[in-house]
Amino acid sequence: MELTSLTFGEFSLVYNMFSFTIAAMLASGLFFILAQHRVSPKYRISLVISTLVVGIAAYHYFRITGSWAAAYEITSAGNYMASGKPFNDAYRYVDWLLTVPLLLVELVLVLNLSRQKSGPLLTKLVIAAVFMIGLGYPGELLSADSMFSERGFWGLLSTIPFVYILYVLFGELGTAMEGQPERVRVLFRNIRYLLIFTWGFYPIVYMAPFAGLTGSTSLVTIQVGYTIADVLAKAGYGVMIYAIAREKSLAEGYSVEEAVTA
Numbered sequence: 001m002e003l004t005s006l007t008f009g010e011f012s013l014v015y016n017m018f019s020f021t022i023a024a025m026l027a028s029g030l031f032f033i034l035a036q037h038r039v040s041p042k043y044r045i046s047l048v049i050s051t052l053v054v055g056i057a058a059y060h061y062f063r064i065t066g067s068w069a070a071a072y073e074i075t076s077a078g079n080y081m082a083s084g085k086p087f088n089d090a091y092r093y094v095d096w097l098l099t100v101p102l103l104l105v106e107l108v109l110v111l112n113l114s115r116q117k118s119g120p121l122l123t124k125l126v127i128a129a130v131f132m133i134g135l136g137y138p139g140e141l142l143s144a145d146s147m148f149s150e151r152g153f154w155g156l157l158s159t160i161p162f163v164y165i166l167y168v169l170f171g172e173l174g175t176a177m178e179g180q181p182e183r184v185r186v187l188f189r190n191i192r193y194l195l196i197f198t199w200g201f202y203p204i205v206y207m208a209p210f211a212g213l214t215g216s217t218s219l220v221t222i223q224v225g226y227t228i229a230d231v232l233a234k235a236g237y238g239v240m241i242y243a244i245a246r247e248k249s250l251a252e253g254y255s256v257e258e259a260v261t262a
């Protein structure tokens with residue numbers, strides 16, 4: 001990818017979004033650790049996985065921020081021009097390759113399915129996730145102004161496993177809602193929306209170049225877009241998982257006070 005020069009505002013917007021994301025990931029990770037005892041032991045593993053997800057993401061955002069800063073040099077006019085060092089966008093895809101399967105594990109765990117059911121379900125979902133990310137990456141490296149381009153082709157291929165994942169999860173979440181107390185049902189409904197909305201945001205961001213965005217505008221839109229989606233899909237989603245685990249723990253008779261004094 002060729003880097004065009006950026007205005008001071010464009011460079012700083014991306015830099016500050018990355019910085020905000022590191023803070024959001026670290027803070028939510030700390031919350032998931034500290035809130036462990038507020039959910040019953042069988043749901044704690046979901047919080048552990050949430051912590052791993054935001055920890056992995058915080059690490060990659062450190063690296064992405066470093067790469068972003070190294071890829072540009074400020075000019076005497078106050079703009080930023082390419083320094084000649086590449087901006088490494090692969091960190092993002094490597095991050096997804098690790099975190100998306102973990103997010104799926106987190107959700108399936110909190111559904112509390114039987115082991116016979118959760119194993120095969122996770123296998124299918126994780127394989128689909130690897131295809132989704134692996135097929136999207138070659139297109140991410142290409143700029144294009146039309147859906148009917150190589151970028152569009154890879155994006156389309158990647159959308160097939162994406163739709164499959166959402167379809168399967170939507171069904172499973174629906175089944176899991178049955179027979180749950182009202183408060184838990186509402187939370188499951190909300191996480192369904194959060195999932196569709198945030199995961200659905202990634203392919204839309206990917207299509208930014210097709211909407212006529214070029215050069216620095218396209219680059220900045222894509223970086224900011226994926227960053228917002230990551231905060232919601234990792235930290236926000238982790239908080240939702242915590243809320244579900246908490247409600248289910250209470251509904252199942254778990255009491256924090258007993259656990260603390262025991």
Ligand SMILES: *C/C=C(C)/C=C/C=C(C)/C=C/C1=C(C)CCCC1(C)C
Pocket residue numbers: 096099100103132133135136137154155156158159162199200202203206230233234
């Ligand atoms: C924490 C990171 C998450 C939840 C990443 C999710 C990524 C996606 C749902 C990406 C999907 C894509 C498509 C459906 C088509 C275009 C290429 C992708 C990889 C952006």
